Amino acid sequence: MSVLLIDAGNTRIKWRYQGDDGAVHRGGCAHADVAAQQWPAVDRALVASVHDNPGLHRQLHQQFAERLVWLSHPLLDHDHFRHCYSHPERLGVDRWLAMLGARKHSDADLLVVDAGTALTVDFLSSDNQHEGGFIVPGLTLAQQALWQNTERVRPYQDEVASEQLQPGRDTVQCVTAGIRRQQIAFVRSVLDDFTGYVPLFTGGDGEWLAVAMDVPYWPELIFDGLDTLCAGYFSAW
Ligand SMILES: Nc1ncnc2c1ncn2[C@@H]1O[C@H](COP(=O)(O)OP(=O)(O)O)[C@@H](O)[C@H]1O
Numbered sequence: 001m002s003v004l005l006i007d008a009g010n011t012r013i014k015w016r017y018q019g020d021d022g023a024v025h026r027g028g029c030a031h032a033d034v035a036a037q038q039w040p041a042v043d044r045a046l047v048a049s050v051h052d053n054p055g056l057h058r059q060l061h062q063q064f065a066e067r068l069v070w071l072s073h074p075l076l077d078h079d080h081f082r083h084c085y086s087h088p089e090r091l092g093v094d095r096w097l098a099m100l101g102a103r104k105h106s107d108a109d110l111l112v113v114d115a116g117t118a119l120t121v122d123f124l125s126s127d128n129q130h131e132g133g134f135i136v137p138g139l140t141l142a143q144q145a146l147w148q149n150t151e152r153v154r155p156y157q158d159e160v161a162s163e164q165l166q167p168g169r170d171t172v173q174c175v176t177a178g179i180r181r182q183q184i185a186f187v188r189s190v191l192d193d194f195t196g197y198v199p200l201f202t203g204g205d206g207e208w209l210a211v212a213m214d215v216p217y218w219p220e221l222i223f224d225g226l227d228t229l230c231a232g233y234f235s236a237w
């Protein structure tokens with residue numbers, strides 16, 4: 001069965017599917033560009049969405065009708081995952097899927113870092129108990145908080161964002177270098193305090209963060225989690 005996997009985050013939409021020729025296709029776009037997408041003909045479209053996304057839902061429903069499976073919350077009764085939230089339906093479906101996906105790669109106690117719109121950290125014990133996590137603003141969101149809530153900290157067009165950690169010499173450098181340092185310091189404090197956990201980093205800003213921490217980057221943990229769902233929970237398909 002061919003399945004189109006879609007990860008609809010707060011910033012971007014990403015997808016992955018296997019074509020008839022066996023080749024794996026990957027793509028992504030901004031929410032505003034969804035209407036322009038040509039979706040492949042598949043047996044199922046499985047969408048994980050952290051928000052309602054009515055435009056995406058309408059468009060995919062038009063194309064896939066009853067073949068569309070829309071997941072906006074974690075499953076509460078998955079055989080290989082035990083929730084710790086008192087309201088498990090409130091846990092972000094992307095965080096849940098990233099943990100399921102991480103489990104495909106290691107049997108150890110896991111520390112899953114998803115650096116997207118938000119930067120999230122989640123702890124999953126080797127017996128699949130979610131032990132909790134952290135949520136902080138991601139790189140771009142943290143910058144936006146400054147651009148939008150101050151008068152003179154502005155994204156001046158004639159200044160260039162810094163990818164270094166050195167003190168900035170203009171406004172844009174000070175903000176971008178400062179927030180990179182803040183993200184690294186946060187993640188390092190977690191890794192230092194929870195040394196027994198194997199770290200797996202994912203998300204649009206996960207790669208530079210993983211490089212800075214000298215740990216592996218797994219770009220597709222959410223798709224790996226969706227694969228787990230396809231293979232297990234939805235095996236009746
Ligand atoms: N092509 C891209 N378009 C937008 N943001 C990108 C892109 N590549 C990397 N990023 C960075 O990744 C972040 C989004 O990561 P992603 O995991 O897609 O977030 P989400 O799942 O929350 O939509 C952005 O905030 C940005 O800093």
Ligand SMILES: CC(C)(COP(=O)(O)O)[C@@H](O)C(=O)NCCC(=O)O
Nearest residue numbers: 009010050090091092094116117118
């Ligand atoms: C924390 C998140 C905003 C992260 O979303 P993302 O950065 O991937 O767009 C998302 O997982 C979410 O909306 N969570 C709901 C609250 C919670 O997980 O407790």
Ligand SMILES: [K+]
Nearest residue numbers: 114116117118
């Ligand atoms: K995230």
